Amino acid sequence: MEIKGFQIPKMASLLIWVILWEIVGRLGLVMLFPPFTEVLAAMGEVVTSRSFGEAIRITAVSYFAGIGLALLIGIPLGFLMGLVPTADKMLNMWVNTFLSAPLSALVPVIMILFGLGTPTVIVTVFMFAVWIIVLDTRAGVMHITPSLMEMSKSFQANRYERTKMMVLSALPEILAGVRLGMIRGVKGVVIGQLLVSIIGVGALFSLYQQNFLMAHFWALVVIMFTCALLLAEIVARLEKRVQYYAGVRN
Incomplete structure (x- = not known):
């Protein structure tokens, strides 16, 4: 963003929202929104608490298991459809x-099918993430230029080489689906833990809400948002490195 010749970082927009949050909290207009400075102070208490480490461990296991399952099923299914x-x-x-x-x-x-516990959360993460991975993989496969397939046949490429060519050609869309799936997966793991299996981060959300510890509640929300954005940014950077394949396939 550029204003009168000055380059403004994208993060500046977050600063505006933080200032508004602080003003609303200080004025006491909404009881559910404490000042942002209190949220930052509570964040230290949340992160250093004994329950937070165990909650993050349980949540991470459920999240990555669900995302891994979504990748194992979603990408081959997208190739099949494409x-x-x-x-x-x-x-x-x-x-x-x-x-x-x-x-x-x-x-x-x-919950009825898988019971209370981690399996329900894993399946919930899978359900939130897999469909966008399938559709983006399908889109990537359908964008593969037919001339590439004809060229591989003319050069008598084996099945492994043809498969590798298709994967590299569809890689930009596949990674876009993975990035969106990982973001949706964060939503899935919190909902799964909060609605059914009161474990992990969901248990902390429930604890803070029931005890009206809104500063701690919003501190945990900020932490979860930050984790989701960091995961998305990692995949987005990988996307930029493979944009080459999106250009050469045409």
Whole structure:
């Protein structure tokens, strides 16, 4: 962003919201919003508490297990839909339905199937993340130029070489789906732990809310948002390094 020739960092917009948050908190206009300085002070207490370390461990295990499962199923399914028109016709409607559906309403059903505990949270993360990974992988595969496939056949490339070529060609869209899936997965892990399995970070959210520790509550929200943004930024940087493939395939 540039104002009168001066380059303003993108993070400056966050500073504006922080100032507004502090003003609203100091004026006491909304009891649910303490001043941001109090949230920062509470953040130290949250991070150094004994329960936080265990909560993060449980949450991280559930999150990465769910994301890993979404990658293992979502990417091959996206390739299947992109390469086989019949499979695409059969599955496309269902994938789009689940992507746009209010998945939070399905969490109690998942609880009935998998019980209370970590398995329910893992499946919830999977459900939140997998559909966008499938659709973006499908889009990447469908953008592969047919001439590349013809060239591979003319040079008598084996199956491994053709598969590698397709993966590299679709990689920009695959990584975009992974990035969005990881962000949605953070939402899934919190909802799964909070609505059904009161464990991990969900247990801390419930504890702070019930005891009206709003500074601690918002401190935990900021921490979770920061983790989601850091994960997304890591994948986004990787996306920039593979944009080359999006250009050469055309």
